Amino acid sequence: MNYNPFIIPFTTGAIILFAIIIYKFIAWYRKLDKKQRFYLRKNILTFKSIEAIKESFLEALIHRNIYKKNLLLGYMHMSLAFGWFLLIIFGKIEASLHAQTLFEEPWLAIFFRYFVRDEHKFFMSEIFPPLMDFLLLVILSGVLLAWLKRFSSSLLGMKKTTRHSKFDKIALASLWWIFPLRLLSESSTAALTGNGSFLTGTVGNLMAVLNLQYFEIYFWWAYSICLFAFFVSLPFSRYMHIPTEVVFIFLKKWGATAGEEYSGYTDFQLNACSRCGICIDVCQMNFAANIQNVQSVYFIRDTRYKHLKDETANNCLMCGRCVEACPVGLELTVIRQQLRNKKEIAGKHYYDYTKPQEADKKYDIVYFAGCMTHLTPSIIISMKKIFEEAGINYWFMDENKGTCCGRPMRQQGFIQQSKDLISINQKLINSSGAKTLVTSCPICYKSFKEEYVLDIEIKHHSEFINELIENNKIKIQNSQKSIVYHDPCELGRGSGIYEEPRNILAKVGNLKSSEFEKQNSLCCGGSLSNAIIELEDQIKIRNHALENLTACNPDILATACPLCKKTFVHGNKAKVMDIAEIIAENISLQNQSSKHKEKNKIKTKIEL
Amino acid sequence: MENKKTVLVIGAGPAGISAAKSLANDNISVTVLEKEDTFGGNINNWAKLFPNFKDAGEVKSSLIQNFVNNQNIKIVYNKKVTELKKHNQKWIANTSDGEVFESDAAILSTGFKVFDAQYKEELGYGIYPNVITSVEFEKMYKNGKILTVQGSVPKKIAFLNCVGSRDEKVGNHYCSRICCIAAVKQAIEFKELYPQSEAFIFYMDIRMAGQFYEELYRKSQEKHGVVYIRGRISETSSTIDKKVQIKAEDTLAATPLRMTVDMLVLMIGVEASKSTTILSKQNNIDGPYGFAKSKDIHTADNYSNENGLFLAGSCKRPLTLTETIADGKSAAISVVEYLKQTK
Numbered sequence: 001m002n003y004n005p006f007i008i009p010f011t012t013g014a015i016i017l018f019a020i021i022i023y024k025f026i027a028w029y030r031k032l033d034k035k036q037r038f039y040l041r042k043n044i045l046t047f048k049s050i051e052a053i054k055e056s057f058l059e060a061l062i063h064r065n066i067y068k069k070n071l072l073l074g075y076m077h078m079s080l081a082f083g084w085f086l087l088i089i090f091g092k093i094e095a096s097l098h099a100q101t102l103f104e105e106p107w108l109a110i111f112f113r114y115f116v117r118d119e120h121k122f123f124m125s126e127i128f129p130p131l132m133d134f135l136l137l138v139i140l141s142g143v144l145l146a147w148l149k150r151f152s153s154s155l156l157g158m159k160k161t162t163r164h165s166k167f168d169k170i171a172l173a174s175l176w177w178i179f180p181l182r183l184l185s186e187s188s189t190a191a192l193t194g195n196g197s198f199l200t201g202t203v204g205n206l207m208a209v210l211n212l213q214y215f216e217i218y219f220w221w222a223y224s225i226c227l228f229a230f231f232v233s234l235p236f237s238r239y240m241h242i243p244t245e246v247v248f249i250f251l252k253k254w255g256a257t258a259g260e261e262y263s264g265y266t267d268f269q270l271n272a273c274s275r276c277g278i279c280i281d282v283c284q285m286n287f288a289a290n291i292q293n294v295q296s297v298y299f300i301r302d303t304r305y306k307h308l309k310d311e312t313a314n315n316c317l318m319c320g321r322c323v324e325a326c327p328v329g330l331e332l333t334v335i336r337q338q339l340r341n342k343k344e345i346a347g348k349h350y351y352d353y354t355k356p357q358e359a360d361k362k363y364d365i366v367y368f369a370g371c372m373t374h375l376t377p378s379i380i381i382s383m384k385k386i387f388e389e390a391g392i393n394y395w396f397m398d399e400n401k402g403t404c405c406g407r408p409m410r411q412q413g414f415i416q417q418s419k420d421l422i423s424i425n426q427k428l429i430n431s432s433g434a435k436t437l438v439t440s441c442p443i444c445y446k447s448f449k450e451e452y453v454l455d456i457e458i459k460h461h462s463e464f465i466n467e468l469i470e471n472n473k474i475k476i477q478n479s480q481k482s483i484v485y486h487d488p489c490e491l492g493r494g495s496g497i498y499e500e501p502r503n504i505l506a507k508v509g510n511l512k513s514s515e516f517e518k519q520n521s522l523c524c525g526g527s528l529s530n531a532i533i534e535l536e537d538q539i540k541i542r543n544h545a546l547e548n549l550t551a552c553n554p555d556i557l558a559t560a561c562p563l564c565k566k567t568f569v570h571g572n573k574a575k576v577m578d579i580a581e582i583i584a585e586n587i588s589l590q591n592q593s594s595k596h597k598e599k600n601k602i603k604t605k606i607e608l
Numbered sequence: 609m610e611n612k613k614t615v616l617v618i619g620a621g622p623a624g625i626s627a628a629k630s631l632a633n634d635n636i637s638v639t640v641l642e643k644e645d646t647f648g649g650n651i652n653n654w655a656k657l658f659p660n661f662k663d664a665g666e667v668k669s670s671l672i673q674n675f676v677n678n679q680n681i682k683i684v685y686n687k688k689v690t691e692l693k694k695h696n697q698k699w700i701a702n703t704s705d706g707e708v709f710e711s712d713a714a715i716l717s718t719g720f721k722v723f724d725a726q727y728k729e730e731l732g733y734g735i736y737p738n739v740i741t742s743v744e745f746e747k748m749y750k751n752g753k754i755l756t757v758q759g760s761v762p763k764k765i766a767f768l769n770c771v772g773s774r775d776e777k778v779g780n781h782y783c784s785r786i787c788c789i790a791a792v793k794q795a796i797e798f799k800e801l802y803p804q805s806e807a808f809i810f811y812m813d814i815r816m817a818g819q820f821y822e823e824l825y826r827k828s829q830e831k832h833g834v835v836y837i838r839g840r841i842s843e844t845s846s847t848i849d850k851k852v853q854i855k856a857e858d859t860l861a862a863t864p865l866r867m868t869v870d871m872l873v874l875m876i877g878v879e880a881s882k883s884t885t886i887l888s889k890q891n892n893i894d895g896p897y898g899f900a901k902s903k904d905i906h907t908a909d910n911y912s913n914e915n916g917l918f919l920a921g922s923c924k925r926p927l928t929l930t931e932t933i934a935d936g937k938s939a940a941i942s943v944v945e946y947l948k949q950t951k
């Protein structure tokens with residue numbers, strides 16, 4: 001048997017590592033909710049699993065998404081992950097070929113050069129030394145980059161790099177030393193036996209000045225101990241993401257999604273975060289307001305280690321910029337919401353006084369302006385004008401006695417209260433018999449889409465207006481004014497509506513682009529999801545966004561959310577208008593139907 | 609001719625007028641630069657003054673006695689000062705039409721402007737015709753009638769306090785100090801005109817910290833039946849017949865409240881005027897909210913941190929007319945002190 005006591009640290013470490021990982025995975029699996037387990041069972045034997053293998057390969061090994069951010073950073077992650085992976089695979093093949101069995105000593109692959117010192121030939125044996133040397137070299141280049149990143153993260157396109165916990169430090173230090181030590185061990189053996197290739201052989205020659213007869217074994221010991229340290233600290237460190245990310249990818253592919261409540265799937269996600277820190281750089285709380293320690297990476301870390309502070313959970317705009325940027329694809333805002341949700345169901349029902357009127361007859365379309373839109377009455381007036389021009393039989397559901405859609409309450413964690421509101425509105429909407437529900441507020445829109453049970457088509461007014469124009473229900477003229485469009489978080493990243501507003505605006509003006517657009521758009525700072533941010537910080541975020549949006553001095557800064565409008569208006573930088581207002585202003589009168597003209601004549605008479 | 613000292617007064621509002629008169633009295637040659645084509649500043653916006661309902665025109669006439677025809681005072685209208693700088697111990701003012709004025713000292717009496725109520729879109733100003741500002745109320749009252757756009761007498765009128773003041777969202781945390789009492793005054797005026805109509809005042813606190821204010825507040829309730837509701841108006845909308853629908857919360861009764869009125873008057877707050885902000889920034893004496901900052905609020909309130917540049921009136925903070933006139937005089941005394949030292 002190929003044995004030497006120095007294999008003990010490695011072997012013990014590996015056993016501990018696997019035991020802990022398996023224990024953890026089982027524990028999390030048992031905490032999965034019903035829906036998640038259902039999808040797992042349903043899809044495990046479908047081609048979705050193949051897709052998951054492919055994605056695991058691309059994400060966990062190649063780190064495709066990090067490449068998109070920065071080539072060097074991507075290379076660093078890939079060389080470590082994929083390089084090591086190949087080193088293990090080819091090491092295993094080499095050891096098995098040599099031992100002519102698949103069941104050689106499990107440590108043989110790791111310490112192969114120590115145990116197989118002679119030129120003992122076996123099938124394809126000559127290709128392995130250079131191949132293994134090459135892989136080691138790739139990994140070492142990654143390690144070098146990791147060192148550089150510690151000194152200057154900007155080299156790798158990162159402005160901020162994550163701060164580390166105790167276990168992270170142990171794991172990181174051992175990770176940094178594993179491969180240099182492997183190089184030294186293999187090189188010293190190569191110097192003594194000549195079993196090295198271009199890298200280990202050369203380094204071995206340089207090391208020959210040392211008394212390698214004596215030192216060789218210590219290098220191997222150090223290498224093994226380093227592996228032990230890494231394995232044992234891994235499950236408690238950020239490196240737990242290595243095994244977890246793969247499982248997460250499978251669960252995701254099978255169809256699991258994070259629900260309203262914390263579940264085992266949340267645990268998988270918390271542990272799949274590699275703490276790469278990419279989410280820090282994209283967070284406006286960081287770069288516009290200079291607030292640290294609240295970004296998703298910290299939130300995820302603190303939740304995982306169970307010392308989450310209220311500030312970290314709550315001081316977030318829920319803008320979703322980090323979700324868009326996270327290379328692992330974690331549902332960061334959904335998880336934050338889970339942690340915000342109040343566990344105890346408050347007994348008090350706050351909304352007993354709301355006695356909404358039901359629809360008095362049947363309508364084609366229900367219009368729900370939303371609380372925020374009631375604070376920007378010119379949007380409402382514009383929508384009325386548009387409905388009238390298009391000759392639509394609509395019911396303005398919350399004209400007089402509106403009830404909030406419930407989403408702001410939900411975002412603060414008041415689930416029960418939110419549900420009360422939802423049930424009031426649901427009843428009302430269903431009473432109208434309409435086929436389409438139009439809302440002016442992206443917050444309501446998202447709420448209707450995701451939290452309501454409605455048998456009705458839901459449209460944000462930008463989609464609705466776009467259709468009216470496409471179907472020639474209203475005619476508009478081009479004002480030739482220059483317009484920059486701001487994507488509201490809940491409409492853009494939140495609901496994926498980017499094109500309709502642009503489509504409309506390009507027809508009424510000269511649509512210009514700005515630096516932060518679409519998926520990358522900024523939050524206006526007025527988010528209702530953050531109830532604790534200081535006003536000054538909110539203003540910093542707003543002003544920074546305004547500056548970028550108005551860099552080209554547009555005549556109009558357009559948006560499609562009453563809250564963004566209100567926030568930006570107070571910034572006093574540009575004329576801010578909602579899409580509905582812009583359209584109402586540019587409806588061309590020549591194309592009005594004669595019936596409407598008549599009606600308008602009468603109206604003006606009354607006014608006079 | 610002896611070498612007289614010269615002082616530039618920027619702004620011919622109550623503070624500037626009263627400062628100029630005092631300086632002229634001390635035989636100092638004063639040049640007053642006014643951006644409008646007339647003097648008086650914001651006093652021109654008032655019909656009657658609180659707390660005694662004295663006619664604003666009368667107060668203005670007594671204020672300008674010895675101002676317009678004073679041989680020591682030169683008033684130049686339509687001169688907007690765009691730059692004020694110290695150069696070789698002299699104060700140089702550049703105006704928008706390219707003229708340059710020079711003096712030994714300068715007084716900033718650039719005053720205030722009122723908050724633009726359109727920023728609070730939820731209140732419907734500029735959107736619903738029967739939502740007006742307190743300034744517009746004064747104008748109507750001057751003409752003897754308060755009427756809706758339809759031309760009828762409002763049966764119900766509401767006044768909303770603190771519009772643009774004490775409001776984090778618009779960035780003005782401070783109290784404008786004059787709008788509470790102005791609302792009381794206007795509500796009484798309204799009720800005297802139309803005793804059959806109802807008047808409501810929505811407030812956060814009623815701040816009656818001036819002589820006779822509290823008495824007036826009491827009178828408005830006891831004699832005129834003005835109704836006070838504690839709570840801010842959160843949103844407005846319009847009915848088909850152009851009435852204004854108000855949503856508010858009665859914070860004393862802790863219930864949401866809905867009311868339809870014929871007219872809503874927004875008691876708009878006091879903000880630093882544009883010139884105040886620009887000129888104080890140029891001289892590094894800008895304080896919070898764009899107002900000018902005095903050297904010491906207790907002991908050197910008319911001095912600025914710039915030697916030779918003095919502050920008078922509401923360019924420093926919201927002040928009442930009474931305080932403004934007194935502050936103009938006080939600024940003049942400080943200027944005289946300064947000119948003596950620099951002889």
Ligand code: SF4
Pocket residue numbers: 272273274275276277278279280296297300325326327328329330332
């Ligand atoms: S949450 Fe995503 S982006 Fe942020 S550190 Fe974790 S893996 Fe990176």
Ligand code: SF4
Pocket residue numbers: 282283284285294295296315316317318319320321322323333
């Ligand atoms: S949701 Fe927005 S504010 Fe919150 S952590 Fe992510 S990027 Fe920052």
Ligand code: SF4
Pocket residue numbers: 769770771773774782783784785786787788789813814815875877
């Ligand atoms: S004086 Fe009254 S109305 Fe004016 S800001 Fe102060 S509290 Fe508000």
